[in-house]
Amino acid sequence: MNTANLLEIKNRINAAALRAGRDPSDIELIAVSKYKPAEDILEAYNAGQRHFGENHVQELVSKIELLPGDIKWHMIGNLQKNKVKYIADKVCMIHSVGSVSLAEQIQKEAEKKNCDVDILLEVNVAGEESKSGFSAEEVYDAAMQIAKLSRVHIKGLMTVAPFVNDPEENRPVFKKLHDISVDIERKKVDNISMRELSMGMSGDFEVAVEEGATFVRVGTAIFGERDYSKK
Ligand SMILES: *Cc1c(COP(=O)(O)O)cnc(C)c1O
Secondary structure: OOHHHHHHHHHHHHHHHHHOOOOHHHOEEEEEOOOOOHHHHHHHHHOOOOEEEEOOHHHHHHHHHHOOOOOEEEEOOOOOHHHHHHHOOOOOEEEEEOOHHHHHHHHHHHHHHOOOEEEEEEEOOOOOOOOOOEOOOOHHHHHHHHOOOOOEEEEEEEOOOOOOOOHHHHHHHHHHHHHHHHHHHHOOOOOEEEEEEEOOOOOOHHHHHHOOOOEEEEOHHHHOOOOOOOO
16 A cells, blocks of 8 residues: 555546546545455555455454544455345445345344444446346346345445556446436436446546446556455
């Protein structure tokens, strides 16, 4: 972890926002700390960072226990239904809801815990085989079904764009997620907000900001390469 990296990313987000005529304060940086030790998170925290993203339930839960209570945790990874119970009342938002049945499971746990859960619908915009999420075609109907769940609140959309060498290649993906959110917003359905767009990672977050991201999820560019051999 390097505080200078964090500040540089923030400056680049601000510059991208201004280029696009947006207010930089409308974009929240989520520091993706998966595979990184608690000390790295604390260092970023001490530099003022409050939003962190994790993609494994167990790792997320143990970090929540160790770290300051005012951190806003974002679940950004594939979430198994049997693990919803461990995080439903502990996270700021679940970004990776890619099925109606997962949303129903979140509702069940939220009822038990008497809490409300904010979620994003994950859309596999590029239609990649390896990625989870709703297809662009099915997300609208899914949103209508999930909107009926009293304790689950749709706040917007999320996508994991393809891995590309030139970030410009992902501009159409980000544009499309934005277009889908505008279409859904237009229907003015109770319990659906399309305020948030979670898109953009280390390699392409500036393009995502130019295309309307409100959350960018940046790991490597802040914390350095991940070591997948240890955890
Ligand atoms: C790991 C991860 C990120 C961060 O990726 P970097 O390329 O390290 O910035 C963002 N979003 C999701 C869903 C991830 O799993």
